[in-house]
Every structure is written in structure tokens, then in C-alpha cells.
Amino acid sequence: MRRKIPLTIAFIFGIVMIIQFFIPHPVSRDFYQTILDWIVIVFAFTYILAVTSLIRMHKGKIKHKKQGWGFSYITIISLAVTAVIGVVGGAFQPTQITTWLFGRFNLQIEQSTILMLIYTYVQIPMGATMFSLLAFFIASAAFRAFKARNLTAILLLLTAFIVMLGRVPIGMLITRRLPEIFQLSNIVEWILKYPNMAAQRGILIGVGLGMIATALKIILGVERGYLGGGD
């Protein structure tokens, strides 16, 4: 019974959503919108579980003085402060408190709320910092990947060399006197457009079929892995 109920729900909703896909009528559209609204509602409630999990984990770290436990204090305090600021000061539109506060100190800032201020000047730079690390990681990964150990590795190295050189101005400068088809930019274009695209499309066709198969397997109850237990 514990398995039958979720399987039945998955079957009914799966079939209904497939039928909905083929019906453009407003009734079908409204039904789809209702389902989307429900997803948002469920999502909002799962955040309670998520925040509980986060606090519990960091509380445990502090309690057992695990490595880096000091950072757990920062996480919990940041979470609490941001939440209070968001609730009291408003997320996108300023509340009366924010307006009063800004007026009191004669503050003229481009962000409408303090939460947006935190988002713009704290979260975005931190995200950008992590993203910028990618450049160094790509360099170290490329250094490891482009070792000419065997024939395929040599081919990979050569192709990568051509593509990288063809993407920078010096590559075009070197080959500018050659016939057009031998110019690096055109060779790179050809590599990306044909061999590379052919391989990508091959993977995409497999992925497309895999997606349909997985969806149908779940709807028909053949695939039960998502219920746990291993099969």
C-alpha cells in the first residue's frame, strides 16, 4: 500500500499531463497553471524543511566542535539577519520601516530595500568570485588533459591547439596569407560545426530518448527507484 499510492498518483498525473500537453483549450491551460501554482506552494513549504536541515547541521557542527565550526556561527547569524531584514524591510518593495529609516538618515541609494543592497553588494560579488576561479581550474584541467600519452590524446591535443589558436587574433594573423579554407578561423569553424556538432547531436538524440523512456517508465510504474530501496 505504501508503494501503490505514490505509484497511482504518478500514473494519474503523468497521463493527465500528457493529455494536457495536446489540448490548448483554456480549461487545460488553467489546469496546468493550477498545477504550477501548487508546485510553488509545495516548494515554499519545503524551504521550511531545508532551513531546518541547515540549522540542524550547523548546530551539530558547533556542538561537536568539528573542523571549521566557527564558520557555522557565521552561517546561522547571516541566515537570521538576512531573514529578519527581508521580513521587516521588504524584499523588492520597501516597507514603511525601510522608508522611514532611509528618510531618517537621508540615504539615497539605488536599491529599494536593504535586502537588495545585501544581494547586490554581498551575494553577487561572492558568486562572481567563485565563478572567476573557473579560469584557473580550466587551466589546471587542460594541463592534465592535454598530455600526449597515446594517439587519441595526441589528436585531442592537436584539435584543442588548433581551436584555441583559431579563437585568438594571433591565429588569424598567422594564417592570413593562406588560401581561405586553410585559414585557422575557418578550420576552427569547420571543426565546431561538423565533427563536434555531429558528436553532440548523437548524444542529444540518446538523451532525448532516454528522457522519454524514463518519463514513461515512471508513469507506467516500471521505474520505482525514486521511491527508494534500490529497484
Place this chain on the structure above:
Amino acid sequence: MKSMFVIRILRIVFVFLVSFLSLILAQEGLEVPGDFIEEDTLINILAPTEIKAFDTPNDAGENITIQWRAPKDEASIITGYEIYRSEDKYRGYEIVGFVGKGTLEFKNRTKDGIEYYYKLRAKASDGKCSPFSEISKGAVSRPQFFHTGRINALVAIVVFLCLLLYFVSTAKKGKSLFIRRIAGLDALDDAVGRATEMGKPILYVPGLSSMSDVATIASINILGPVAKKVAEYESTILVPNRNPIVMTVARQVVKESFLEAGRPDAFNEDMVFFLTDSQFGYAAAVDGIMMREKPATNLFLGMFWAESLLLAETGNMTGAIQIAGTDAVSQLPFFVVACDYTIIGEELYAASAYLSRTPMLVGSLKAQDMGKAIIIIVIVLSFILSIVNTGFLLSTHITNSFLSTIIEFFQNMFNV
């Protein structure tokens, strides 16, 4: 002299009659498009022709499509077209939209069940306009009950469903079906064993996407058997999450797996936890876990974006055995470079069948293969047909429409 007087009288009467008639016509609103010339009308621009108005197909109603043919001198001075609408064919036209030059279609929001008439005129850069086009036939918008543009998707689903049911029933009868070896999935056992021997945890990252992503569902399907093995080996698993719904599902899956392995006591809710919904915040947190906890095995299975290399490269630095799998084609090279094994594209979806060897799931893999075979045959056929495109064969309307149907089918199916 007398005849001149009569002619003058007749002229006056004629002018009077014409004025009288014009007044009546104006009051009745009988204006003849094309003949109606306003002060700002530029008569040397031709009016748009062949105006067609019809109910927009395959929609939820409340929409009419208007199409027209551009005047020959469009390229010269025309800036766009003004579209007028009325519920009465002969009067009460109001402007409902303006589209730029080169656009020959306009979709107008309407009320269902009401007949609308349309006419339009071209507008020049100096603000002057062409005469009005002819009035379109009346069009009524209605909602449709079936999206005819999705017949190809319906056919594909039905064919694939038939294949799936056939192979699943064949597998159920006990016929053995061959599955090729997938190194990344074979290595899962060793990876869990290695972590157990080293006494270190296994890090399982179920991707960064939501539960509506099929890659995440596939990842959760793999998490079940992995967690079961972890429970059997009495090891530890860490499942950091970015999405609260995925966290809830993953927690339940791990719990069920521990229960099935006969180790419910070993399950700890903190094994599956939430980090943050920020993409790079999540990457930073997982990197931190890898550097502090030093897991013996890292599994990155699901949907990944730009953070894939940040995760895989950090894991590589810690010396963990790494198995990654994703259907994000652009992230695959990063995983190939930084991980020991990579599960590529569809292999991710085949993983649950491969690991469990359940006949029904293995049968579904065969259906997938058969689907691929059909696509390959269609591609080869399309290729051959496109080569002979210049020949007499494809000069026929039937063959051309057949080819365009195939092309459209693939475009819709793979969103190319």
C-alpha cells in the same frame, strides 16, 4: 443662353445631389477602403494586399491572426503597418496595432465568438499613410481542443510506448537481453568498497537542478542502489542538496534504502542535507566539504552547469575516486578531464536498469535502442532523399511535404 442656364441649373442640382449623397454615406459610415483618402494619405504608396484574418490555430482562443502581402515599394519609405479592427464591416474601425516593416503577420487579442473585420495601411517615415487595404473576411476566435502541430509528438510517444510495452513483456517472459558494459556504473561497487575500506564517507551530489529535470530523477534512481550498498557495507553517505524538494525526495530514498538493507538504525537524517540555493554558494560549500571531510568517493550525478569543473577539479585535488554523469553536453568535457569515470548522456538514464538488472527495466532499455534504430533509419532515409532532392522524385509535392514533415518532426522532438 437658355440652354446655358439649364446646364448651370443641372450642375447645381448635380452638386447638391452629390453633396447630399456624401452626407448620407458619411452618416451611415459607408466608407470604401482604398478610395478613402485622408489628408495625410500618401497616394503614391500602394496599399497592402491579400489581407487574411483567421482564428489563430492551436491556441486557447481569444486570438486572431492577420496576414497580408506587402506593397511592391515596401523597401523604400514604409516604416510599418497600422492594423484596424471593427465588429462591423463598414464602420467603426479602430487601430489595434502597429508592426514594423518586413513583418507580414499580426496576432490580435480578441473576445471569443465575436466576428471581427480587419483592414490595414502602410505608414511612411514622414507619418503619411497609404490608402487602406481591402477589408478582410470576418474572423471569429475560438479555443481548440487538439493541438494539431503536436501530432508528431503524439505519434512518437505512441510508437515508443508500444515498443516499451513489447520489450517489457518480452523481458517479463524471461528472455535474456544483452546490455553493453558501462564502465562508470561497474565502478560504483568498487567506489563504495574503497570508501568503506578507507573509513571515509561517500559524497553524492544529485545535481543542481529541480525534481522536474529528468536528469535529477535519473540521479535519484541511482542514489537508491548506491545508498543500499552503503548501508550493506556499513559506510557513510553525504548528500548535499541545492533544491529543497530534491532534498526531501533524496532523504526518503536513502532512508528506504537503509531500511531495505536491514540497517534502519544506521540511517541518520543529517546524511541528506540542504546547503543553499545559490549556484556558486552551493559549489563553494561542496568544495569545502570535500576539502574538510576528504571523502574517498565523489559521485556527481544529475544536472550541472558552470560549477561542474569547480566541483570535479576540487575533488580531483583531494585524491578521491570520482564518478560523474550528466546529460548536459557542454559539461561533459569537464567531467571527462577531472573524473575517473564519466557516465555520458543516455547512460545516466540506463543506470537504474543496469544496476538493478530487473527484467522490466532492462526491457525498457531495449525499447530505447529500438527507438534509436528507428531514428537512425529515418536520418539515413532523409539523407538519401535530400541528396536526390534535385531529381524528379522530389519535384513532386508529396515527397517534399513528406521530407518537411520529417524535418519538422525532428526539430520539434529535439528542439533543434
